[in-house]
Amino acid sequence: MARKKVRMSYITNNSARKTTFKKRKKGMMKKLSELSTLCGVDACVVIYSPFDSQPEVWPSPSRVKNVLEKFKNMPMIEKSQKMLNQESFLRGMISKTNEQLKKVRKQNHEKELRHTMFQSLTTGIPQFQNLNLMDMGDLEQLINQKLDEINSIIENLSEEVIENETKMSKLNNNACEGIHGM
Amino acid sequence: MVRKSKGRQKVEMVKMANDSNLQVTFSKRRSGLFKKASELCTLCGAEIAIIVFSPGRKVFSFGHPCVETVVDRFLTRNPPLHHQNSGTMQLIEAHRNANVRELNAELTQVSNELEAERKRGEELNRVQRASQGNCWWESPIEKMEMSHCEQLGGSLEELKKAVAKQVDRLLIQTTTNPNSYFAAGSSGHPTLIPNGGFNGVPVMPTHPHPHAWNPGYGRFF
Secondary structure, eight states: OOOOOOOSSOOOSHHHHHHHHHHHHHHHHHHHHHHHHHHTOOEEEEEEOTTOSSOEEESOHHHHHHHHHHHHTSOHHHHHHTEEOHHHHHHHHHHHHHHHHHHHHHHHHHHHHHHHHHHHHHHSSOOOTTOOHHHHHHHHHHHHHHHHHHHHHHHHHHHHHHHHHHHHHHHHHHHHHHHHHO | OOOSSOOOOOOOSSOOSSHHHHHHHHHHHHHHHHHHHHHHHHHHOOEEEEEEEOSSSOEEEEEESOHHHHHHHHHHTOOOOOGGGSHHHHHHHHHHHHHHHHHHHHHHHHHHHHHHHHHHHHHHHHHHHHHHHHOGGGSOGGGOOHHHHHHHHHHHHHHHHHHHHHHHHHHHHHHHOGGGGSOOSSOSSOOSSOTTOOOOOOOOOSSSSOOOOOOOHHHHO
8 A cells, every 4th residue: 555645735636636535535434434333333424525416425325314313403512512624623633733742842851861861970971061951950850869769779778788687686696595595 | 672552453343342442442533533534625625524423422523614514415415505606605715725724734744743753752762772781870770789879879969069060050151141041052952862863872881880970170161
């Protein structure tokens, strides 16, 4: 299957547009059918193309009528709540994508700071040249976080050592008393 | 390597058994379907209405130019009202098409940025994995033995001091030139890995310690 990136604008070439229409319409109907089956929900689609005066529909015209009637009978508020046209849909997509972009940028920023920290440790030379004040603040936070982790590990390890030493000395005492008691 | 999700799996075409999976599937597939519909309208100039009832009580719909007109057109079996003849309708439609063109362009741009940023993230992961192989101090701390912990802690304390010094330096810079708050030493945005790629090689330490520092003033600054 050809996987070229398609430019999102009206296809001016008539035959290319017709071919694209046929393929994509078929694919979309398949997806709709899958959605309906997998999730056990009522659904339908009506498509008017410039190539045909008759609409193309899924599932069948009579079942489409049923779904549309069910839709029409719903209260206006419920219908409108999740009703989209191209403009509103695209705005939603842009907003969602921007959120994802922000999230990934933040993750990448953290990864870079971590890298900066370890590079500085490895080489012995602080790698601060690309960092501004805000970044330096974040870096300081990261270092403090690591220090906290290390200190708590050291505490735990020390506690373990003390526990073991206490146990050992108790065992020794018991052993000694045992001998003397004989 | 722990995978975040199972990836693409073949799905049996029956109603899904697990209810929460069903909800997630509905949400994702519905979104993808509407995206395909929007693209069909843009690419081929089709008019469309999709109605999908949710597993809950809601109904989702997508329509171009709008759901109601396409639904009515189908139900009444009327030929399309030749509203295009009306000057006002033509103007409205032209305006709407211009908006959609702009929005499509914006979506394409943001999507490309997202993809680039994701690639950058993977590159950063690769770099991290490579250097973790060489340096014990980059490995998870929970598994470290005492002496390593103390050594790493010492180096970190030194680095912290270097950070504080640099912060002071930058603060002085800022007060003399307020515009430089967001400016770094060179560029404004920290980019260890520009979009073009990273040619860094993990540093092989000559001795297996992080540098024990003597922050002599002359040496670093």
